[in-house]
Amino acid sequence: MSNYLPFEKPILELRQKIDELKAFTTEKDIDFSSEIDTLEAKAKHLETKIYGNLTTWQKVQIARHASRPTSVHYIQEIFQDFIELHGDRHYGDDSAIIGGIGKLNGIPVTVIAQERGKDTKDKIARNFGLPHPEGYRKALRLMQQANKFGRPIITFIDTQGAHPGIEAEERGQSEAIARNLREMAGFEVPIICVVTGEGGSGGALGIGVGNRLLMLEHAYYSVISPEGAAAILWRDASKAQEAAEALKITAQDLQKLGIVDEIISEPKGGAHRNSQLMAQTIEHILCKHLTSLLPLSQSELVEDRYQKFSKIGQFSSTAVFEGSR
């Protein structure tokens, strides 16, 4: 059962035992129903205990799970009449970022999403969800288009980071991300960003400047990968677990830091256990936030976003009457 992570083994074993007993009941016609009930109760209890107390590293493993639903799934399930639009008009079409228009509960929206790919072939084609500058520039073009036609923007963040490579540097990876940060700050339409899996640093933020930042329950969002931080701190990438704890990267951590506006609950064990339900929950919460943003005027939307980010940060002052603003 490759679908299970190491820390889920006790649950898996119990579930297997229950299945055996069930099979026994049907085959041998012996009634094990009371034993099954006891074990079911035990399994439920164990699930609550394990999934309710996940460590940061366990969450990272769920966020990176091979079967975790990706943006393609969410786009299919959540938006009606979706049309994918391609290309940055300067260099190429980066399939690590999907962009297009569709309807959310009947309202036309522009969707921008990082896509890591399903099978090996798809993953390679999409560069495992690591965008190049042309990906960010495609996103920018489509967001400008959304701004022009007054369409709200929904972004799905799921990347280990922007692609580190020679050509990416030559074509201005830094500039592409920086420009998106600045331009997203100025759009006069609602922007809602959802971190669905991995939020890898500047590469994630490059489509992440919104009025609302939402995170799935087991997603993470970090300034540096746990492995990268461990390599810098202790010159040992295998200490990623400790680095992950220290960096405070879970949705729950980011909510406490005043960065995340709402955490979207996942089905027990993670989004991959019930991807349909996950999509429905996301849709419901997106609609709720969009409804609250739609009444705002163009300038109110810009100011709302500006205030959101200008409040983020913690510092103190040596002056007497100054605190954090």
Add this chain to the structure above:
Amino acid sequence: MLKDLFRKQKKYATIPTEATKNQVPEGIMQKCPTCGTILLSKEVEKNEKVCKVCGYHFMMTAPERIQSLVDDGRFFEYDSDLISVDPLQFPDYQKKIKQDMEKTDLKEAIITGEGTMDGYPVILGVMDPRFRMGSMGSVVGEKIARAAERAVQKRFPFILFSASGGARMQEGALSLMQMAKTSAALQKMNQNQVLFVSILTNPTTGGVSASFSSLGDINIAEPGALIGFAGRRVIEQTVRQKLPDDFQTSEFLLKHGQLDLVVPRLELRDTLVKILELHTIRG
């Protein structure tokens, strides 16, 4: 921000250059890392820390840089009261901040404020790579955002010198979000048509390169500076091929259309004054 209006601000003060000069650890002589020439430290300093033989640009501290730019060394510093806290209780962070404060006599990795250059009023921000490698945490982000907001209020041009390894790991996602905060403040400048000039010095990488430092109306680099998004080692591991010799240098970026200019330090002040003048005259 409103509080700023009511806060009593200090009057013009001169940055203590003498103290900084005394701190030069190299002593009387220093060796140019590029051409190997032994140079008198005094001579290097007189030459704006540029090697007379090969033109190598030595690291400049923030106080030195400000002194070299503003008229008569007169500079009114903003937000000098802001200091870092340890929001994540990150291992050793407080200790390292304290060490850097003592070592550099600075409170954080950037100094912001205003002065004049050949009479033109400017808002200046100068990062100091000696303080936590010039990394951007909450204080650096806040100071840049406030400086940009003042630039909009006063309609003064904003010139920002970057020297930074990127976002500050020890403040986690709070540091990452400073990229968005500073860029949003620059968007206000952009919409209000106030000039922003970004000067990229050695090094300008990671989250700083991928936010405010790439957003100048004019982007200028000093020669030979390391500028890039991803670290060299990470790229080497990913692409498994040899990187060009000039990879991620100012000259490399200029060649690939990512910069407006590469200007040697000794010509930089004149270039900036020219740019300021060109943006003052209205047709």
